[in-house]
Amino acid sequence: EARYDIVDAFFEGYETRSLLREEVMPKLGGDLEKLGRAFQAKKAGLKEVVSLYYFVLGLPRLVETLHQHATLASSEEVAGLVAGRFTTPLETVQTSFANLLRLVQSAVDLSAAQHHEYVIQSHFSGPLQSLSDERQEVLDRIEAHFSTLVNKLGLETDVVRLEHDAKFGHCLRVTRNNDKDLRNCSAVKNGKVKLNQLQTKKEGVLYQDTQLASMAEEHSLIFSRYSAEQKALASKVIDTASTFGPVISDCHSLLAELDVLLAFAHVASSAPEPYVRPTLVAPEDPRQRVLLRGCRHPCVERMEGVGFIKNDVELIRGEAALQVVTGPNMGGKSTYIRSAGVNVLLAQVGSFVPCDEAEISITDCILARVGAGDCQSRGVSTFMAEMLETATILKSATERSLVIIDELGRGTSTYDGFGLAWAIAEHIVTQVGCCTLFATHFHELTELAQRHSAVVNRHVSAHIEDAAMTMLYRVEDGPSDKAFGIHVAEAARFPTSVIRAAKRKLAELEAADVLPAKRGEVDTAAAGGQATGGEQSRARSALSAEERADGLTQVRALLASFRALPLDTLSGEAAAAAVSSLTRDFAASSNPICASICKS
Template sequence: MKTYTPMIQQYLKVKAEVPDAFLFFRLGDFYEMFFDDALNASRELEITLTARDGGVEEKIPMCGVPHHAAAGYIEQLIDKGFKVAICEQTEDPKQAKGVVKREIVQMITPGTVMDSRSLEEKENHYLASVTGFDDDTYCVAHLDLSTGESKVAMIATREEAIHEVVMLQAREVVLASDVAPAVEKMLRERGIHSISMMDDCHVIDSFAHLVMELKQTKLQTTMARLLHYAHKTQKRSLDHLQKTTSYHVDSFLRMDPNSKRNLELTETIRGNGKKGSLVWLLDETMTAMGARLMRRWIDRPLIDREQIEGRLTLVEVFMDRYFERQTLREGLKGVYDLERLAGRVAFGNVNARDLVQLKKSLQQIPLIQQTLSEMEASEMVTEASKLDPCEDIADLLEAAIIEQPPLAIKEGNFIKDRFNEELDQYRDASRNGKSWIAELEQKEREKTGIRSLKIGYNRVFGYYIEVTKANLHVLAEGTYERRQTLTNAERFITPELKEKETLILQADERSTELEYELFQILRETVKKEIPRLQKLAHEISKLDVLQCFATVSENRHYVKPTFNEERFVNIKDGRHPVVEKVMDAQEYVPNDCHMDNDCEMLLITGPNMSGKSTYMRQVALTSVLAQIGCFVPAAKASLPIFDRIFTRIGAADDLVSGQSTFMVEMLEAQHALAHATQNSLVLFDEIGRGTSTYDGMALAQAIIEHVHDRIGAKTLFSTHYHELVGLSDELAKLVNVHVSAVEQNGHVVFLHKIKEGPADKSYGIHVAKLADLPTSLIDRANELLIGFESGNKKVESEVKEPVDTLGQLSLFGESTPKKSKKPDRMKREMVALNVLELTPLEAMNELYRLQKLAQTLTESK
């Protein structure tokens, strides 16, 4: 480093502190990057790569971004999973001896973003930590820096800990440097690529109050690791962080990430978009914080019946009070994101416009309280009493800040008149001084008779009286004191003007400084009230979600579910909520689902595209909606409270982990079988289709028997293996149902109606026909099917031998032209038939089959 220039040496020393981050090194009006950072940043940001001398023979790669536009470039890097360290000058260049001192003032990482442009308004932005202990237990902590929410949980196994992190959709995970490699590998395989290290996990005084309510040392240690990382990277006050609360994952209805994905709770399987998910269906919230809470409720449905019914009662009140609910929605529309506003106040990046949003939000609270009280329900009166209008804060901000302040807080002009006496004096001096100057200009024109005389101002010379050279002869000697000579004019000053100049300039400068000082006092005053604002935000969010449930339930004609202790599932005219919304509701075919102690498992058969998967999903989504406290899409619903939901639906390779579709299917089945209880809901769709027919059928039957005999969970099992329908004779609590379809003029018509008993056929070839496969292919498939169904496993191929058209050479080069002959299928079938061994009924069936074969062969000719 001795060969580098002092500035480059300083850069390298700072860069050594953050080897895994892009270092934005402040030089004048630019953030510069050097060496590998420059090479990588120019590629990732598509900016010009240059070079500069650094004291060595070879030039140093360099690129940079303007200081005022840095936020956009940082956002791009964070979105790609990188980290950025901001290095600023920390001393006045005028007072510096040698190179100006520079330090890292903030680290921006995927999990610690605070810029509103980088945050999804309706989603939490979690930073998480996983810590393993010697007894093979794990703890998972998470916090959202933008809202201050922080929680931690004890989890029994590593797999469950990883599931929890994935469920949280953590943007970044903090681990100990000696963590087992398998943990990091599992995280990366599940799409979490931003992983950081922090070994300090001691509880220190600065955040002891945040973990004081945690009873177990393991929980404190895990949360402390996360807090150390947050403090190290942000290097500023985090006073908005709320006290960490512990939770038990078993206190909620549990669904592994694959089950949530299969049910499309927060995003669709295809495209990973929000539209078409349950969140998309339900999102009638009026506030961003309400939308985030609704998403958290969907991720963690309740299992406590009292809590569920408490939510349902409030939803019912909202449904019964339409006009009051509409007034409430209008009031909520005026409430900004209180959670993130409080976070920005504590973080120090709040501006005057943010405080105006805070004031306007608080001014809506009395209206919301009044609306709740007018509903004349004791539950709503209680909810109204929980709201703190924070009138002192609202009044302070109302008195202090103008309605439409500028974005910059260091240029003044946003504090109201009469808020501060000293500021009023400066403003009065400035305004009156400028009026006095305008009057002086008019007076001097009259006094001298020079109509072109004017009084102006510039930063170098201050205020001046300007007279053109053509009029200089009019001025008597000694009238003014000369200040500046121009080509066509002379500029003058008077003692009186100089005195006013000092007063005006000092007033302007001091006024701007005082406004910034007053703003800082306002910010600190609001900062002390952050706990009140966060509590208010929580209550408003809850009301927003409940009114949202009521709005959706009324618009979609949902009903209030009831719960039973007998583990009965009784759904009358149930619908899939999302499919119903996407389709015309009048075209949607509702279906019942009845399961009791004599029916623990439904074996569902029927053709492809008939609606088996939709039926299974709608039962699961109905349960999820009920357990988050929302009404459900049915004419009537009585449900048990499920502790877990498992779904094995759809086919997908896990290419990252090197797992085939069938392996993914088996792993998901294993997870369900290992963790399901009698109080769980299990959905298995087409288990065993990823292998040979007999292998798949054997596995499917074994799984059915295992769930039926050993677990006893309520199970919906759909299959194309019609051979399995006979299990209803062997398994007492298995019931066959099917999705009905009819054949009309050789075409299949799906009725989408669930009926008792097994399906009579699969209609697979009919579905292929609907997909417009070639007619000759369809005809051949029908022939093969008839042969297979007759027990004839080998059906002779009709494909002609490959022939070379040039000389008719075979694949081996010999001229061996062959004739293609079509076998007499009817003759072969008749010869193979042993009529004497058939019963009368079997003989009639064989005659019918041969007739169908003859018709098919005739049509193909």
């Protein structure tokens, strides 16, 4: 609730929210968490110290902006919320960093740091200053000696250059093209200037005379001592900066939370429809529930060209705890159940939710079995991955969990898949009792509602007109009346021949199911009741595979014989007699499928 209050405050304070998100916080720079880890692991250098210094310099602007929010807040209560959670703690952090600012300003050469050179200022310590002066004095003598050599050689400074080599120190360099000019100088020929060739490289030829070599060696010794002193002082500065580790951690936590809550407020206000503040149900309330009116998916509704269809979600423990959601592919089942999961997650982390109204109980976890994918490196098939995830759900779920299952059992045979889906759903209802959304294409699963009062059926609607299907994306009460797989295939532009074959096969399978359904009705009527879908489904298993295959063969033979009749050339009486003969022979068959067709 405290997070909701702060999100609400930033939701209303557009100017402050925009200023913080777009200007103040981006300019803080530096990855504070990464800096903190570097100092904690003793892997930080002067670069990290300087990065922390520039970060701290941005804190006053942040605190000032939060103070401005207090003056513009709609009430003193709102101003006090933000001040107590962020402004006052950040002022404390800023005060704690004061010594770090003084240390860096006095010790580190910030002008060199702008060129990515991180060193201690020479005047920071007496010994370092003395070594710096000695080094500079040697450099001045080397420059003076170089000028003297150039004058004696009579060459321009763009021909002979003074450079520092990692191996030889300071030396003269001429290009390979200008090397002849140097050798032919009169000062070199008559011995007034004695140069020793050190190395020939692609970039040019290196030379030194005796005096330059001596001064280069002297500079090298002084520079070694200077570097050692630099390293010792830098280590002390870094160790001192490392003591601010707890302050860095506190600051990182405050800014991370501020950033998240600002993002929550921004998303809630910039959505196509503003988010609403959810009502959290107390854990001790016995009627635990998830009630979402006008629920939307936060990602789908932002897609370009999408007009999102809102739906209601109503899950009440003990009353409507498990929803079985059926309907066509591409109809919105997955989006519907995922929307509910995302809304519950957003509410529990302190965000407003994309709904018209929301009342949500605290959940201990959201367990989801959605999507499909294998893991070839571990030898796990798609179906095995489903089973492993579902096993985790069954072991982990409690009565305060939210379970989301999307089309379980697709990777195996229809009967195995349905059996598993039924058993899993029934286990959740009877043993766990948590709120569950179960999307499936097993329409027989809707019979659970007749056995358990806590199961309700819902379906995504579609409109069929002139053999064309239009998805309505509206979730309505009750089970879906049929599957629409072939219509979806038509929408995907399957070849016409494939569609025709699919429809023909579907008709055959539906015809083969007539007898088992009739048997269920007869048996139940004899017992004085009516056959349920579950009883009909069980009656189907009474038909053997041989009976089914034989019956389908005779049906196909009847259709082929009828197709071969020359009805166009026969008179009406002759045609009727021919058809009667065919049906008489078919009715005489002892196959239960043939008998069922004749009775119907």
